[in-house]
Amino acid sequence: MDVVQQHDDLLAQRRNHSAWKLLVADNAPLVIGFLDRVFLTPNVRQLPGPELTEALEDHLHPLRGADTAAYPKAAEAYLADWADARNGWLRRFYPTGSDVAHYAPTSAVETAAAFVRSLGRREFLGTASRLLTVRDLLRQITAGAATDPEVRLGALERQRAEIDAQIEAIRSGADTGLDDTAIRERYAQAVTTARELLADLREVEENFRALDRDVRRRATTWDGPRGEFLKTVFGTTAEIGASDQGRSWRAFWEHMLSAAQQDELAELLAAVRSVPALTGAGEQVTQLLREELFVAAEATQRTVASLSAQLRRFLDERSWSEGRRIHEVIRGTLAAALAAHDGDVRGLGSDLAGLRAEFALPLERPLYTPRTETRLESTAAEDPGVDPGGDDALADLLDISHIDLDALRAAVGSTVAAHGGQATLGQVVRAHPLTEGLAELVGYLQVSDDGGLVFPDHRERIGWTDPDGRRRQADVPLVLFGDAPRSPVPSTPDRASTPQPRTAAQESR
Template sequence: MSLRQYSPAWRLLGADNAPLIIGFLESAFLSGNVRRLPAHQIRDLLDDHLEAVRAISLEGAYPKTADAYLADWSDARAGWLRRYYPAGTDVAHYEPTSPVETVAAFVRGLGPREFLGTASRILTVRDLLRQIAGGAGVDPDVRLAALKRQRDELDEQIAAVRAGEDVGLDETAVRERYQQALATARELLGDLRQVEENFRALDRDVRLRATTWNGPRGEFLESVFGTTTEIGDSDQGRSWAAFWAHLLAPKDQAELDELLTVLADIPALSGDSGAIGTVLKTDLFVAAEAAQRTVASLSSQLRRFLDEQTWAEGRLIHASIRNTLTLALAARDQLLKAPGADITSLRADISLPLERPLYTPRAAAELHTVVELPSDTEELDDLEDLLEVTSVDLDHLRNRIHEVVARRAGNATLRQVVDTHPIADGLAELVGYLRIAETEPGTYIDPGHTEQVSWDTDPGATRRATVPLVVFGEADDAEEDEPVTTVRPGGGDS
């Protein structure tokens, strides 16, 4: 009963306009793997969809406007659309929630299916059971027996190919396995949407606790880091970490490129092989980047909470927000009362002139403006070297990054950018790249992984620096250009 009452997916299946909602969200978002749309664009799409549906429906069907329907679907009581403002823009955006993905997949399965891949599924089940039996066993003999069995099967296949007895998969088997791989990849997009919502729920919980927290900050941080540790140690957290590692591994990406190239040359998949490439090379990175942006938002909240100066200056603001939020949470599940207001006080505060303190003159401070310079000329030379600066053109570096990202199909690491365009201005140029990484949209910085970047200084001398793993990606919106930045040079790890 609680699932029927609180589940957005269940409410969507029982909604009066369920065919309209599911059909529109499927065509606008899910079928094209669109993550989000601005308000004006989704409003135009819904107007066109309503016009087409009303033309084949009874008179008076779907009387509301597109804005009214969007407001209903994005209401917290429905939970089918998320309405929010991305960073750096004042235009509202909409994106479907994970329950919509679940309902759409359920509705797709209700229709007749012309092609059912049973053979590939039973082989997938067998391979999974083999991985479990061979990988989960603690007895080395059991694992060796499983590996030897796989080796024997490979030897038999190699012998059959050499003898001309193995002609490979027929067209039916090829299409069957391709459809299963494509369906699994699309299901992965839905899973990533759910992962993003889980991280977003944690972010909302941290914001709520930071706003209403009255105790020591140490206890607050302990509770937050305890929650994040539990998420990281859970099955979902470990699976997400493994997925992200595979997504960024150069070896796996190179193998994926080779496989997609082979698929394009298979006659049985002519015209259809590009769909899975779009999902694996573009859509997965976009969905994973959205989840990482949510994690970055969580880290930003913790940094803001740790800022002592902001905490002190905003104490009154936090108190006001805390009181308002407490009242809102208390009234969220209750019926609204009649409008009205309470008057806190009916008397005026009187301040007499003689109650004010007398003027107290400030004591004059004596300043010594004479600075004695050191007599040693070597110390002066060292001071001049210290004040020496190097100008780095961030726009030029940003153009290099965009060139390498476009060349590498949408993402590139800092080391790949430096390998393509060697560093000429030393550590100052490397610092310029790192500053761009902190502000450039579509960039992910993973402090848990590092890589080495090297550059040549004097003839025969090479500098090396160990930096966090930086992955540059394609940004959704263009950002304003930054001016040329002055960076003080320094030495890297030799």
């Protein structure tokens, strides 16, 4: 490789690779130490946001006690920085059925933590066991890659000869087994390989998640026929299964689910725990292979199942047809977000129609008022000279108001007698106040038809108090009760002429 090209590639990795950015970060000791203690060492795949925040606060408390100026930001701010896409040390997501944000470390954290652990001085290095492991792997490669059956049979015959020699040495007492150093060396190699396998599973899970995102990206930006999209998706699925990653994962998962493999593993782990040279350390590999490995494998399998579920949703014909418009809007929004993911987002924004949300509360709406049907009847106008009812209409009004006309006639008679034979309507009302209001006043006008005189050009005011205590007044023509008027109208200084009187019945009409 060209020196310049190699230098540029390494420089690009330093700028873009999350593990490299973590190693050169100012707070790398905090990030690696905390995430290793909370996630990697106990093999915890994910944690809810509130629980992780509380754990980080507990982790920061002794650090701040030793140095008050150390790590001044809040725990939530640190988690937000670590989950930022520019760093990529934590993955922030919402599990299905939960509205609480969860966090999980990325494979970059595993890589950086493994590198930091390798920097420490190791007093014991299993060189012999590593060499034997390499030799066994090379034997498997050469025997498995050979297409000639004779080559493969020759490799098996050499293995059989070695096994026969070991059997003979054991029978003769020349082979007494592995010493304690060789046992501990091989056990350390097994533990290291198991830990590396856990880290590899986290990266495998991330690789499958990247494939899932790629399928979703293409589905989001897809605007062609549905058949071509399905063809593309099925082609991608076949590529995933046929890839080295897919084949290796399928073989690993078959071993995990094989009953015979699990029974043999259980027997081996039980025998390892009884080895005297591994007293107190035999449980470590058991926990790694029997517990933590299953948790990691299950999390990876869930990611693969998520990809399948995503494909099934797009295969739903009804969802495809009914939600076409919704998909178009979502695809447009996500396409813009994906376009701005790796670019400069400083100029990205939107205009808001208003800064205040308008709310219409249900109780602010008026209640329903049923409409009453009203019929409009139009009749021809009556001739003004024709009486449209006369005394009968006035009598009907008095009947409705329950006015006793006989009592009104007695009141008029007593007032006329008290005033020497003549009395006006105002004098009658003052002597006998109105108790029924306007209806009683109309009754007096009706009584005046019996012999009273009405002078339309002269007015007088009649007052009374209604049942609510309010004072009422009516401006009516002058009405004179009596047998025969002594003077047409009570004398006033400004009257120039005497008008011709009319009967009360004529005035009421």
